Amino acid sequence: MELDFTGAFEDRAYPILASLVCPRPIAWVTTLNEDGSVNVAPFSFFNLVGTEPPLLMFCPGDRDDGTPKDSARNARDRGEFVVNLVDEPLAEAMNRSSAALPPGESEALRENLILLPSSTIATPRIAGAPASFECTVHSIQLIGQNRLILGLIQRTHVRDDLYDPESARIRTDLYHPVGRMASPNWYCHTGDQFEMIRPA
Numbered sequence: 001m002e003l004d005f006t007g008a009f010e011d012r013a014y015p016i017l018a019s020l021v022c023p024r025p026i027a028w029v030t031t032l033n034e035d036g037s038v039n040v041a042p043f044s045f046f047n048l049v050g051t052e053p054p055l056l057m058f059c060p061g062d063r064d065d066g067t068p069k070d071s072a073r074n075a076r077d078r079g080e081f082v083v084n085l086v087d088e089p090l091a092e093a094m095n096r097s098s099a100a101l102p103p104g105e106s107e108a109l110r111e112n113l114i115l116l117p118s119s120t121i122a123t124p125r126i127a128g129a130p131a132s133f134e135c136t137v138h139s140i141q142l143i144g145q146n147r148l149i150l151g152l153i154q155r156t157h158v159r160d161d162l163y164d165p166e167s168a169r170i171r172t173d174l175y176h177p178v179g180r181m182a183s184p185n186w187y188c189h190t191g192d193q194f195e196m197i198r199p200a
């Protein structure tokens with residue numbers, strides 16, 4: 001099959017592309033609303049894009065009426081956000097937090113999420129997350145309905161049990177992030193890994 005997502009298959013772009021480009025990592029993003037309440041929402045158009053300096057991106061799509069999602073609006077207005085990673089114990093709460101709530105209602109409160117203060121920004125992080133990245137907004141590009149938000153990682157928090165101080169590496173045998181698979185509702189476990197040594 002040859003598919004043109006800029007033409008005849010335009011309305012199939014999301015279900016087909018999002019089902020092909022997977023597994024994707026999930027950013028569980030905390031931002032501060034205008035009234036100071038904490039907004040929480042997941043985004044799988046997300047990745048690490050560099051380390052010098054540490055740089056990540058997530059990309060909320062605009063709502064059908066052309067307005068930005070709350071996470072995008074808050075990141076733009078405040079200039080900061082936190083990406084919390086998601087492992088299996090957090091998966092259900094992450095999924096529930098994607099529901100659109102009426103303005104003023106906080107997903108963090110509804111999910112009884114324990115929030116901790118960040119070290120370098122005002123936006124708090126999620127206590128149970130295996131890792132959280134405090135980010136300042138580097139830049140935002142509006143490309144069609146995509147708001148590509150680039151964030152500079154100012155501070156990283158890793159759950160104590162996942163960090164091995166001797167090797168200064170992550171205990172990958174203990175870290176099992178959830179992966180986003182086919183649209184609309186599929187995910188994968190990441191417990192089944194294999195090693196390939198890179199050629200010299």
Ligand SMILES: Cc1cc2nc3c(=O)[nH]c(=O)nc-3n(C[C@H](O)[C@H](O)[C@H](O)COP(=O)(O)O)c2cc1C
Pocket residue numbers: 026039040041042043044045046059060061062069070071072094095097098099100101180
């Ligand atoms: C696993 C998962 C991944 C998602 N990824 C995205 C994404 O990459 N871009 C997007 O616009 N919405 C994505 N969504 C939907 C948003 O989470 C949802 O629209 C949410 O209500 C946005 O909240 P906000 O308005 O508080 O930012 C995803 C939902 C789930 C469950």
